[in-house]
Amino acid sequence: MKSGFRQSMAWLHTWSGLLVGWVLFAVFLTGTAAYLRPELTRWMRPELTASRPDPVQAALTAVTRLRALAPQSANWFIEVAGPREPVTTVFWRAPPAALGAAQGTAQGGRGFRQATLDPVSGATLDARDTRGGNFFYRFHFELYAMPVLWGRWIVSICGMFMLVAILSGIITHRRIFADFFTFRPSKGQRSWLDGHAVAAVLALPYHLMITYTGLTTLMVMTLPWGITAAYGPAGPPAFFADTAPFAPKRPAGQPAALADVAPMLAEAVQAWGGAPPGRITVNHPGDANASVVILSGPGAQVAEERTGMAFDGVTGARLAAWGTAGSAAAQTRGVMTGLHIGLFAGPMLRGLLLLSGLAGTVMVGTGCVLWSVKARQKAEKAGRKGFGLRLVDVLNVAGIAGLPLAMATFLWANRLLPLHLAGRADWEVKVFFGAWLLAVVHAALRPRPAAWTEQWGVAALLYALLPVLNALTTGRHLGRSLPDGDWGMAGMDLGFLAIGLGLGAVTLASRGWRFRLRPRAQGRAGALRA
Amino acid sequence: MIAASHWPRWASVLSRTLAALFGGYGLASLAAASCAVALPMPRADAVLTGMMVGLVVHAAAALWVFAAGSAVRAWLGLAAPGAALGAALGALLLLAQNGGLR
Numbered sequence: 001m002k003s004g005f006r007q008s009m010a011w012l013h014t015w016s017g018l019l020v021g022w023v024l025f026a027v028f029l030t031g032t033a034a035y036l037r038p039e040l041t042r043w044m045r046p047e048l049t050a051s052r053p054d055p056v057q058a059a060l061t062a063v064t065r066l067r068a069l070a071p072q073s074a075n076w077f078i079e080v081a082g083p084r085e086p087v088t089t090v091f092w093r094a095p096p097a098a099l100g101a102a103q104g105t106a107q108g109g110r111g112f113r114q115a116t117l118d119p120v121s122g123a124t125l126d127a128r129d130t131r132g133g134n135f136f137y138r139f140h141f142e143l144y145a146m147p148v149l150w151g152r153w154i155v156s157i158c159g160m161f162m163l164v165a166i167l168s169g170i171i172t173h174r175r176i177f178a179d180f181f182t183f184r185p186s187k188g189q190r191s192w193l194d195g196h197a198v199a200a201v202l203a204l205p206y207h208l209m210i211t212y213t214g215l216t217t218l219m220v221m222t223l224p225w226g227i228t229a230a231y232g233p234a235g236p237p238a239f240f241a242d243t244a245p246f247a248p249k250r251p252a253g254q255p256a257a258l259a260d261v262a263p264m265l266a267e268a269v270q271a272w273g274g275a276p277p278g279r280i281t282v283n284h285p286g287d288a289n290a291s292v293v294i295l296s297g298p299g300a301q302v303a304e305e306r307t308g309m310a311f312d313g314v315t316g317a318r319l320a321a322w323g324t325a326g327s328a329a330a331q332t333r334g335v336m337t338g339l340h341i342g343l344f345a346g347p348m349l350r351g352l353l354l355l356s357g358l359a360g361t362v363m364v365g366t367g368c369v370l371w372s373v374k375a376r377q378k379a380e381k382a383g384r385k386g387f388g389l390r391l392v393d394v395l396n397v398a399g400i401a402g403l404p405l406a407m408a409t410f411l412w413a414n415r416l417l418p419l420h421l422a423g424r425a426d427w428e429v430k431v432f433f434g435a436w437l438l439a440v441v442h443a444a445l446r447p448r449p450a451a452w453t454e455q456w457g458v459a460a461l462l463y464a465l466l467p468v469l470n471a472l473t474t475g476r477h478l479g480r481s482l483p484d485g486d487w488g489m490a491g492m493d494l495g496f497l498a499i500g501l502g503l504g505a506v507t508l509a510s511r512g513w514r515f516r517l518r519p520r521a522q523g524r525a526g527a528l529r530a
Numbered sequence: 531m532i533a534a535s536h537w538p539r540w541a542s543v544l545s546r547t548l549a550a551l552f553g554g555y556g557l558a559s560l561a562a563a564s565c566a567v568a569l570p571m572p573r574a575d576a577v578l579t580g581m582m583v584g585l586v587v588h589a590a591a592a593l594w595v596f597a598a599g600s601a602v603r604a605w606l607g608l609a610a611p612g613a614a615l616g617a618a619l620g621a622l623l624l625l626a627q628n629g630g631l632r
Contacts, residue, residue, distance in 0.1 A: 160585075163589045164550075167589060216585065219584070223559060226567075226581055228563065229564075229567050329576070329579045330574070333578050
């Protein structure tokens with residue numbers, strides 16, 4: 001730390017950013033990919049054909065199907081097919097006795113069963129086993145191969161570092177407006193700094209928003225002391241009961257037929273001015289205390305807390321209705337969560353969110369490189385040649401270029417692994433981490449900038465060829481999806497092609513990347529290039 | 531800023547880092563708990579508001595810790611509002627226990 005407020009903020013910015021830089025890069029990139037979670041999942045299950053079912057009809061079909069599939073279950077959960085999800089997904093808590101009995105259903109976690117349903121016929125659809133876009137979504141806040149809570153804590157802590165790095169970065173900056181227009185390529189440290197500032201400043205409100213709202217999604221876990229203070233011995237259950245809009249009754253233990261759901265759906269949709277149902281929960285079907293909770297689909301409002309209605313599962317009488325007009329605090333929290341997840345955004349806004357997420361990814365990536373460039377200059381001035389610097393370089397290449405490469409292999413594995421391989425979804429994940437590990441080894445063996453160029457090049461090829469691979473392995477290629485107007489499928493193929501071209505440009509540019517001195521100094525030093 | 535202190539540089543950095551991580555979290559927790567108890571709104575809303583405020587407090591505390599003139603001042607700058615919040619929180623909880631507020 002040096003003297004002066006701005007200098008100490010610059011120091012804080014550098015170190016808070018670097019310490020968690022690679023985790024943040026991975027969180028930003030996989031989180032950005034998660035904006036397209038339904039589209040990725042759809043692309044990764046090409047067997048499923050696109051349909052535009054009537055949501056109410058799809059909901060009724062799913063309920064009818066669950067009556068047959070899981071009559072003994074304690075809870076049914078229905079994700080109704082909508083504009084972005086061509087199929088209905090149903091989950092139910094498996095009754096202890098029936099575990100392993102149902103055919104054609106996948107095992108969900110923690111005693112849950114899951115099935116993908118045709119929204120029109122209700123038939124169980126047999127698509128390839130994959131985690132789809134859900135893998136990136138989960139990874140971006142839970143990481144992998146560790147208890148879920150550890151991952152959430154690690155990402156929360158890194159998120160707080162990010163918030164501090166952004167705030168101290170703003171303080172450090174003298175010329176926010178000029179940085180909009182400043183990029184001086186091929187000038188070593190100067191260019192990395194310009195790139196870092198452009199990516200940071202262009203989408204600055206987004207970076208602040210996404211970091212703070214990300215922290216709020218996990219705040220009940222990270223900062224629970226308000227619950228302790230205000231609720232005392234009643235503790236978290238009382239708090240959750242207060243914040244939940246509806247609390248279902250415990251089962252009565254007496255059988256009673258589940259009421260017809262159609263009038264409930266009709267009442268809800270009418271009350272919401274025609275907004276479709278999105279998520280339906282049936283508690284204790286077949287019990288005298290059964291209840292049905294209907295939530296509206298995403299996109300009706302920014303807040304993630306959705307408009308909903310609860311009905312008595314036996315009489316069909318309405319028990320509760322709630323809208324977005326909750327208390328100010330609850331609404332604020334709901335809007336924070338909604339802003340972070342971005343489900344409210346239409347295609348145009350989603351595109352902008354995607355670009356902003358990429359800008360954040362570039363901001364973190366260039367920040368990591370900039371640190372190593374500066375550290376190298378200091379080390380060379382002092383005549384040192386550290387192992388630490390070499391390690392940072394290797395992790396930079398593998399963490400920044402290696403991650404998108406590994407993400408591409410995940411998609412390749414989805415198309416190339418045998419369809420009925422046991423544990424297929426896990427194999428896709430193994431391919432992802434295997435490729436990422438190879439990227440570390442490659443980065444350690446190759447000199448720079450060759451290591452960068454080669455990894456960017458492979459990643460570019462992998463993305464650009466995904467539409468070709470799709471055409472060779474499925475019937476849902478561009479030649480079919482475009483004439484059919486299947487924009488979910490065609491959009492992903494075209495998007496992969498665009499990513500491939502973009503990474504191709506990065507590959508070409510990376511041949512000229514300089515990691516050492518400024519050009520003037522470089523001239524003196526005899527065109528030193530890393 | 532280290533010049534003002536007679537500590538070695540690494541000790542100052544370590545001390546400030548601990549202050550930012552744990553002192554900041556402590557202050558954020560106290561702020562969250564105080565809001566939860568003191569804000570004139572339904573309990574669950576006060577708790578949620580406290581959490582959202584607490585996150586900002588932690589970030590601000592980290593900035594303060596590294597902007598302060600010395601590591602000792604950094605800790606003092608956390609301890610003073612922390613003590614005030616702690617005293618207020620303790621008083622409010624005692625009052626609530628004796629049926630004074632709720």
